[in-house]
Amino acid sequence: MTAGGRPAGQAESEKGGVRTALAGLTTRGRSFLAAGVAAAICAYVLGQSDLLRVGLLLAVLPLVCATVLFRTRYRVAGSRRLSPARVPAGSEARVHLRMDNVSRLPTGLLMLQDRVPYVLGPRPRFVLDRVEAGGRREVSYRVRSDLRGRYPLGPLQLRLTDPFGMCELTRSFSTYDTLTVIPRVEALPPVRLTGEAKGYGDGRNRSLALAGEDDVIPRGYRHGDDLRRVHWRSTARYGELMVRREEQPQRARCTVLLDTRGAGFRGAGPDSAFEWAVSGTASTLVHMLERGFSVRLLTDTGASVPGEGSDGFAGASQESADAAGLMMDTLAVVDHSDGAGLSRAYDVLRGGNEGLLVAFLGDLDEEQAAVVAKMRRRSGAAVAFVLDGAAWAQGPGALPSGAGEARVQMLREAGWAALMVPPGAGFADLWRQADHARAAAGPAPAAGAGNLWSMGGLS
Numbered sequence: 166m167t168a169g170g171r172p173a174g175q176a177e178s179e180k181g182g183v184r185t186a187l188a189g190l191t192t193r194g195r196s197f198l199a200a201g202v203a204a205a206i207c208a209y210v211l212g213q214s215d216l217l218r219v220g221l222l223l224a225v226l227p228l229v230c231a232t233v234l235f236r237t238r239y240r241v242a243g244s245r246r247l248s249p250a251r252v253p254a255g256s257e258a259r260v261h262l263r264m265d266n267v268s269r270l271p272t273g274l275l276m277l278q279d280r281v282p283y284v285l286g287p288r289p290r291f292v293l294d295r296v297e298a299g300g301r302r303e304v305s306y307r308v309r310s311d312l313r314g315r316y317p318l319g320p321l322q323l324r325l326t327d328p329f330g331m332c333e334l335t336r337s338f339s340t341y342d343t344l345t346v347i348p349r350v351e352a353l354p355p356v357r358l359t360g361e362a363k364g365y366g367d368g369r370n371r372s373l374a375l376a377g378e379d380d381v382i383p384r385g386y387r388h389g390d391d392l393r394r395v396h397w398r399s400t401a402r403y404g405e406l407m408v409r410r411e412e413q414p415q416r417a418r419c420t421v422l423l424d425t426r427g428a429g430f431r432g433a434g435p436d437s438a439f440e441w442a443v444s445g446t447a448s449t450l451v452h453m454l455e456r457g458f459s460v461r462l463l464t465d466t467g468a469s470v471p472g473e474g475s476d477g478f479a480g481a482s483q484e485s486a487d488a489a490g491l492m493m494d495t496l497a498v499v500d501h502s503d504g505a506g507l508s509r510a511y512d513v514l515r516g517g518n519e520g521l522l523v524a525f526l527g528d529l530d531e532e533q534a535a536v537v538a539k540m541r542r543r544s545g546a547a548v549a550f551v552l553d554g555a556a557w558a559q560g561p562g563a564l565p566s567g568a569g570e571a572r573v574q575m576l577r578e579a580g581w582a583a584l585m586v587p588p589g590a591g592f593a594d595l596w597r598q599a600d601h602a603r604a605a606a607g608p609a610p611a612a613g614a615g616n617l618w619s620m621g622g623l624s
Contacts, residue, residue: 194331418520427501429527467509538579
């Protein structure tokens with residue numbers, strides 16, 4: 166990613182004429198100007214011509230330096246490159262800056278400064294020595310944020326100064342870059358969360374394109390196709406080599422539901438319950454895409470990512486990276502919603518054939534727990550991770566509230582493999598517990614999957 170800049174001599178900071186030049190006087194320059202004016206006044210009062218010449222010299226020197234510096238026309242091109250442009254929270258990204266002198270004259274001393282948000286660290290500053298005609302200088306710095314989001318970098322600024330240090334002028338480039346800090350993604354173990362073969366699982370179902378061998382839809386020959394699949398009748402008809410398209414892969418589906426209700430979570434910051442839910446959602450999306458699932462991100466507002474195309478699911482081999490990037494970008498900026506319920510998400514799920522449903526939920530009252538329980542009917546298998554706000558407010562080691570356990574038990578009785586998430590729990594351990602809970606519940610709704618609060622090494 167690059168950010169080309171305009172020549173520094175044509176930047177917006179040129180506007181203002183003499184006023185801009187005088188505003189760039191340093192403390193030394195202002196001191197010389199004041200001393201010169203004072204000396205000139207004293208020379209006039211005392212009638213000392215020699216003192217008048219000294220005063221004029223002191224006053225004119227900073228003015229000349231400011232004028233010369235302001236009319237300097239350095240032709241400098243700047244660019245910025247982020248490596249990488251999308252980084253998980255808590256990880257570092259490196260920003261590479263490059264300055265090219267595209268004029269035929271060498272530059273003087275340049276002070277380079279890049280503007281960054283305070284959450285990414287201190288503002289980087291560099292001093293560049295004289296850059297020869299056609300020369301280049303490259304510098305770099307690191308940025309890091311524990312908070313996800315999208316952060317603008319820029320504009321890049323050049324501070325020009327004269328050899329005597331009388332004046333400094335700042336001239337800016339015009340282009341920004343954006344660093345996207347996505348949620349932390351945790352590697353998950355390859356468990357089998359589904360016990361059925363309804364559009365999901367470790368393997369992929371395959372279906373005939375049409376009724377039988379003699380009723381096929383041919384397609385053009387592609388490099389690597391088995392010659393035994395050549396359909397000669399269609400080849401003779403269309404005048405090009407055609408092959409039988411007898412079967413097509415039917416991709417497994419997975420919907421990941423993220424509860425963003427402001428009323429469902431307490432606290433803020435990297436260690437809050439909501440950030441844990443966002444990180445768990447990101448880890449699940451990446452894991453299911455790597456396993457070959459067609460994945461959709463759904464929130465309590467009813468909004469889905471990547472969108473309505475292909476029933477809102479994405480994850481074909483040629484678009485997996487784009488789909489993952491789009492969903493990670495969405496999770497980078499997701500925030501609490503103003504909604505009070507999960508009915509909109511339920512309306513989206515009413516179409517059925519959702520495959521695996523994985524939900525990350527905040528505090529649930531009895532009404533919202535009933536809505537979540539009905540979602541189970543619209544999926545082949547359902548796993549819920551419920552975060553108890555009261556326990557998370559107390560910190561690690563806190564026990565779940567009675568109301569939270571009651572809601573989890575209600576979901577289990579509806580057929581969910583529901584787990585209560587302890588404060589600060591590792592998601593990989595809970596992912597394994599979800600497989601155990603699913604196996605205990607079976608394909609049909611079952612009650613009493615057991616208290617999973619201290620299973621899997623989370624005691």
